[in-house]
Amino acid sequence: MLFPVAGILRLASVVLCLIAIASFALFAVNQTSTASVHQQDVLNGEVAGAGSAGSGTGSAAVGGEHKSSLRAAVDDASNAITSPFSGATSGSHSEWAIRTVRLLLALAVYGFGLGFLARVIRVRV
Numbered sequence: 001m002l003f004p005v006a007g008i009l010r011l012a013s014v015v016l017c018l019i020a021i022a023s024f025a026l027f028a029v030n031q032t033s034t035a036s037v038h039q040q041d042v043l044n045g046e047v048a049g050a051g052s053a054g055s056g057t058g059s060a061a062v063g064g065e066h067k068s069s070l071r072a073a074v075d076d077a078s079n080a081i082t083s084p085f086s087g088a089t090s091g092s093h094s095e096w097a098i099r100t101v102r103l104l105l106a107l108a109v110y111g112f113g114l115g116f117l118a119r120v121i122r123v124r125v
Contacts, residue, residue: 006122013114016081020106023078026071027099082106 067075082102089098 006118009114009118009121013110013118016110016114017107019074019077019081020103020110023074024099024103026074027095031096078106081110085109 082105085102085105088105089101092098092101
């Protein structure tokens with residue numbers, strides 16, 4: 001009778017982990033592409049320089065405004081499932097650190113935690 005509950009927990013675990021991984025992968029691709037464009041601008045002399053304050057934020061902000069509806073939905077879902085872990089990253093100013101810690105915590109809690117709970121439920125029946 002509890003087999004469907006274990007299956008639902010396992011499915012939820014996989015879906016939540018895939019959402020977190022997809023959001024991180026989309027973030028990483030966006031960051032690396034905007035970094036490449038920024039470095040090309042610096043080398044061409046179109047930007048004041050790599051050391052100037054705020055030089056990397058302009059292209060990242062522009063890229064963030066033009067999200068597709070799928071990307072926005074994945075990011076919204078990821079933010080919803082990783083919001084319980086925001087306290088662990090409150091002191092960091094690095095977006096990479098924040099996203100990485102939230103991904104690792106989501107994989108630990110949802111991947112390992114829900115997967116373990118599903119196995120325990122299945123074994124006890």
